[in-house]
Amino acid sequence: MLFNSYEFIFIFLPLSFFVYFYLTSKRLVTASKAWLIFTSLFFYSWWNIAYLPLILISILFNYSLSKSMLEFKEHNKNYISKANLLQIGLILNIGLLIYFKYMDFFITNTNIVLSSDIPLLHLALPLAISFFTLQQIAFLIDSYEGLVEEKNFIDYTIFVIFFPQLIAGPIVHHAEMMPQFASKWNMIKNYKNISAGFFIFSIGLFKKVAIADTFATWANAGFNNSETLNLLEAWATSLSYTFQMYFDFSGYTDMAIGAALLFNIKLPQNFNSPYKATGIIDFWQRWHITLTVFIKTYVYTPILKSFAKITFAKAMFATFAAMFISGLWHGAGWNYIVWGALHGFALITNHYWQKYSKIKMSKFLAWFITFNFVNVTLIFFKASSLSQAMDVLSNMIMGNVVLYYKLESFLSFLTPLGVSFETVFVDIGAKSQTFAYIIIAFIIILSFKNSNELTNKFRPSILNLAYTFILFMASISMLSNFSEFLYFNF
Amino acid sequence: MNREEVSAKIQDIFRDIFDDDDLLITDKTDANDIATWDSLNHINLVNSVEKEFGVKFALGELESLKDVGAMIDLTIKKLSK
Numbered sequence: 001m002l003f004n005s006y007e008f009i010f011i012f013l014p015l016s017f018f019v020y021f022y023l024t025s026k027r028l029v030t031a032s033k034a035w036l037i038f039t040s041l042f043f044y045s046w047w048n049i050a051y052l053p054l055i056l057i058s059i060l061f062n063y064s065l066s067k068s069m070l071e072f073k074e075h076n077k078n079y080i081s082k083a084n085l086l087q088i089g090l091i092l093n094i095g096l097l098i099y100f101k102y103m104d105f106f107i108t109n110t111n112i113v114l115s116s117d118i119p120l121l122h123l124a125l126p127l128a129i130s131f132f133t134l135q136q137i138a139f140l141i142d143s144y145e146g147l148v149e150e151k152n153f154i155d156y157t158i159f160v161i162f163f164p165q166l167i168a169g170p171i172v173h174h175a176e177m178m179p180q181f182a183s184k185w186n187m188i189k190n191y192k193n194i195s196a197g198f199f200i201f202s203i204g205l206f207k208k209v210a211i212a213d214t215f216a217t218w219a220n221a222g223f224n225n226s227e228t229l230n231l232l233e234a235w236a237t238s239l240s241y242t243f244q245m246y247f248d249f250s251g252y253t254d255m256a257i258g259a260a261l262l263f264n265i266k267l268p269q270n271f272n273s274p275y276k277a278t279g280i281i282d283f284w285q286r287w288h289i290t291l292t293v294f295i296k297t298y299v300y301t302p303i304l305k306s307f308a309k310i311t312f313a314k315a316m317f318a319t320f321a322a323m324f325i326s327g328l329w330h331g332a333g334w335n336y337i338v339w340g341a342l343h344g345f346a347l348i349t350n351h352y353w354q355k356y357s358k359i360k361m362s363k364f365l366a367w368f369i370t371f372n373f374v375n376v377t378l379i380f381f382k383a384s385s386l387s388q389a390m391d392v393l394s395n396m397i398m399g400n401v402v403l404y405y406k407l408e409s410f411l412s413f414l415t416p417l418g419v420s421f422e423t424v425f426v427d428i429g430a431k432s433q434t435f436a437y438i439i440i441a442f443i444i445i446l447s448f449k450n451s452n453e454l455t456n457k458f459r460p461s462i463l464n465l466a467y468t469f470i471l472f473m474a475s476i477s478m479l480s481n482f483s484e485f486l487y488f489n490f
Numbered sequence: 491m492n493r494e495e496v497s498a499k500i501q502d503i504f505r506d507i508f509d510d511d512d513l514l515i516t517d518k519t520d521a522n523d524i525a526t527w528d529s530l531n532h533i534n535l536v537n538s539v540e541k542e543f544g545v546k547f548a549l550g551e552l553e554s555l556k557d558v559g560a561m562i563d564l565t566i567k568k569l570s571k
Contacts, residue, residue, distance in 0.1 A: 142548065
């Protein structure tokens with residue numbers, strides 16, 4: 001079920017909310033938690049019930065494994081050690097992810113290298129597998145390292161499948177979530193949380209349906225016609241995707257945070273105005289923050305700590321390896337690997353610059369370089385093949401210059417330079433309004449407070465009610481032509 | 491070992507890692523106060539504290555060591571176990 005659908009907004013969400021708080025008001029704690037589990041499983045199964053057993057087995061397996069690590073007594077008669085239990089857990093979780101997500105990619109590339117003809121498996125990617133795998137891996141590692149105390153199975157299940165964060169994050173950590181699900185205080189309806197929840201949900205919904213979905217049509221058309229784009233169209237295509245990506249993903253996150261807040265659950269912040277970043281290190285501290293924290297904690301740090309002596313060069317190696325893995329996590333394709341590797345190189349460059357350069361770069365130049373780097377690398381992220389990415393990129397540099405025909409009378413002196421005057425943006429299925437949208441998007445990402453800043457200082461008031469209502473109604477009126485969220489495919 | 495003693499040893503570790511013999515730390519000192527306190531130096535700090543006190547931090551704890559106070563508190567907690 002999509003957050004931006006009538007059935008979610010008008011049936012599923014109100015029903016789960018009212019029944020939950022009816023049960024808690026009757027002090028039926030277990031029943032209210034069982035209700036949350038039931039609604040979340042229903043939400044998950046709405047697309048495809050076939051993978052429901054998979055997620056249930058995964059939860060049961062990881063919980064049991066964690067429990068055996070907690071109860072583990074070191075004993076020389078043991079057949080396996082506590083470390084073996086963790087290894088089994090890591091192998092099975094990562095193995096499951098590899099099997100469903102990467103097998104066909106490996107087979108395809110093996111077939112190319114060996115000129116073999118191994119048939120593809122054509123498995124549908126189980127929804128949310130990339131996210132619940134990470135969350136449970138963190139839980140296992142922490143159980144092994146003694147950070148997990150005796151936990152309740154019901155709370156653990158809710159932590160993994162709580163519907164607001166189930167499909168596309170934020171990636172939550174058991175240490176910040178499970179105490180919230182266990183807290184009795186959180187079972188009392190809180191009107192401030194409800195109004196703040198609606199507020200940020202409406203912002204997210206508007207970001208998604210009014211902004212991201214508009215840019216999506218131009219980005220999709222532009223990438224489909226990547227070979228014939230002129231210079232301005234190529235830039236509009238790539239900027240459209242860059243804006244679509246942010247408004248889509250952060251809009252989804254806002255809706256997740258808002259929906260969770262109705263139940264008094266605070267999900268972690270995932271975006272902090274990433275396109276205001278003035279360096280690529282800065283960017284990763286603002287973009288998909290929960291993924292960055294996970295990668296830093298459970299990938300980068302163990303790589304680095306495995307060296308006897310830590311040097312700057314080794315840290316840079318660990319940085320690159322972490323970004324490479326992050327790229328691969330996003331999808332089974334060379335384009336994601338290239339994207340991750342480019343960001344890895346950029347992080348290294350940024351670290352070297354910080355360490356060795358004496359030059360103080362102006363803030364504007366730092367922003368300009370960062371934004372353009374993010375914009376260009378997202379072309380690889382979006383493209384269905386490397387050659388498509390190169391087409392868009394080369395047209396951004398060497399495409400024909402075609403300007404709006406009404407400008408011809410003023411700028412006709414440019415004609416000898418190869419500039420022509422026609423209807424603009426034909427290849428991306430747009431008109432000149434694209435230009436205005438891009439300008440507005442720049443103003444929003446650079447000068448507006450982000451939804452988290454707004455929610456943190458949110459007070460219920462008539463004005464905020466009006467904002468929420470306007471954003472909500474405007475979004476609802478545009479809901480009919482809804483599309484899926486980008487991060488559902490990961 | 492009391493809090494002052496732990497704090498004094500951690501001060502020495504900070505001076506060593508950040509290569510600054512006059513560095514004075516308080517419980518509130520964090521990455522905003524020391525420009526070169528990045529993810530690499532964070533791990534260097536953690537490794538040195540582990541070696542100095544013979545304790546071991548879990549991966550899941552490192553993100554919570556946001557300032558000197560948190561680092562001292564967790565070290566003391568581990569020493570008392």
